[in-house]
Amino acid sequence: MKERLEKIKEEVLRQIESSENLEKLNEVRVFALGKKGALTGLLKGMKDVAPEERPKVGQMVNEVRAELEGRLEERKAELEEFLREMRLKSEVIDVTLPAKKNQVGHRHPNTIVQQEVERIFVGMGYEVVEGPEVELDYYNFEALNTPKGHPARDEQDTFYISEDIVLRTQTSPVQVRTMEKGKLPIRMIAPGRVYRSDEVDATHSPVFHQIEGLVIDKNITFSDLKGTLAEFARELFGPDTKVKFRPHHFPFTEPSAEVDVSCFKCGGKGCRFCKGSGWIEILGCGMVHPKVLTMSGIDPNEYSGFAFGVGLERITLLKYEIDDMRLLYENDARFLKQF
Numbered sequence: 480m481k482e483r484l485e486k487i488k489e490e491v492l493r494q495i496e497s498s499e500n501l502e503k504l505n506e507v508r509v510f511a512l513g514k515k516g517a518l519t520g521l522l523k524g525m526k527d528v529a530p531e532e533r534p535k536v537g538q539m540v541n542e543v544r545a546e547l548e549g550r551l552e553e554r555k556a557e558l559e560e561f562l563r564e565m566r567l568k569s570e571v572i573d574v575t576l577p578a579k580k581n582q583v584g585h586r587h588p589n590t591i592v593q594q595e596v597e598r599i600f601v602g603m604g605y606e607v608v609e610g611p612e613v614e615l616d617y618y619n620f621e622a623l624n625t626p627k628g629h630p631a632r633d634e635q636d637t638f639y640i641s642e643d644i645v646l647r648t649q650t651s652p653v654q655v656r657t658m659e660k661g662k663l664p665i666r667m668i669a670p671g672r673v674y675r676s677d678e679v680d681a682t683h684s685p686v687f688h689q690i691e692g693l694v695i696d697k698n699i700t701f702s703d704l705k706g707t708l709a710e711f712a713r714e715l716f717g718p719d720t721k722v723k724f725r726p727h728h729f730p731f732t733e734p735s736a737e738v739d740v741s742c743f744k745c746g747g748k749g750c751r752f753c754k755g756s757g758w759i760e761i762l763g764c765g766m767v768h769p770k771v772l773t774m775s776g777i778d779p780n781e782y783s784g785f786a787f788g789v790g791l792e793r794i795t796l797l798k799y800e801i802d803d804m805r806l807l808y809e810n811d812a813r814f815l816k817q818f
């Protein structure tokens with residue numbers, strides 16, 4: 480009996496030592512001291528022990544039980560301490576480490592320029608208006624004095640959705656939609672996406688942006704157009720900027736012009752930017768054609784107006800000296816965060 484007791488004791492002590500976690504240790508406790516455990520099993524053998532020996536054996540068993548219980552408690556405390564240390568180690572925070580930088584969102588260079596243009600015109604009392612990108616042929620061409628078969632339709636290679644629905648090739652249809660509403664006078668700009676079936680290269684994209692402008696009131700003249708665009712150019716490119724109006728043709732304006740600004744890099748002396756000419760073309764404009772006014776229900780004998788269209792990307796590329804338009808659409812964060 481004594482031998483078996485010793486054996487059990489050794490075995491349990493060994494198991495206690497090799498327990499590496501609290502679950503294991505608990506299993507050992509159940510194995511040694513539980514109701515169906517080794518010591519209880521041993522006590523069941525008491526009936527074979529001589530009666531006078533029984534108190535001695537009982538005492539021995541109790542001593543072993545007490546020793547094992549003590550050792551179990553110790554091991555439990557050790558394990559708990561060990562686990563606590565592990566946890567503390569894994570939770571260590573080095574407050575001297577530099578903080579991780581938050582990646583903050585960023586305005587796209589096109590957006591920066593668009594908002595700048597909007598700021599300038601809103602400052603002059605203009606309203607910012609939007610129109611649909613999927614547009615009726617009527618608004619994109621017909622009502623802008625560009626009927627079917629008109630050569631200007633070819634210049635603006637069009638994505639057709641159906642025979643009379645297109646992806647707008649210009650923001651000019653927003654003029655018509657605004658005039659049709661019949662609320663006069665009008666002072667508005669319409670920024671937005673436009674589409675043309677162009678191949679992608681450094682200066683072309685099938686999707687790009689324009690900002691349309693329109694003013695309609697009594698007694699609006701070409702002088703108003705010149706003054707307005709000169710002021711716009713000075714605000715956008717700097718106070719010394721000069722403007723030059725070159726005769727041009729658009730179906731929806733008469734007379735029409737293209738506007739050049741004095742090169743804001745070289746001041747007009749001639750450089751890489753202006754290709755040596757000292758001037759940079761930035762927009763198209765003109766006096767709204769009487770036919771366009773009439774089609775939109777405005778009497779050209781009573782009202783007149785001017786309109787203009789700016790290519791947003793063109794301004795962005797110039798302003799930030801970017802030489803490839805594709806960079807604007809690839810959304811490479813390394814490029815975008817420079818602005």
Ligand code: DAH
Pocket residue numbers: 648649650651691692729731732762763764765785786787788789
């Ligand atoms: N819609 C023209 C284009 O896409 C730009 C333009 C020129 C708009 C003259 C106008 C304008 O309103 O008067 O090329």
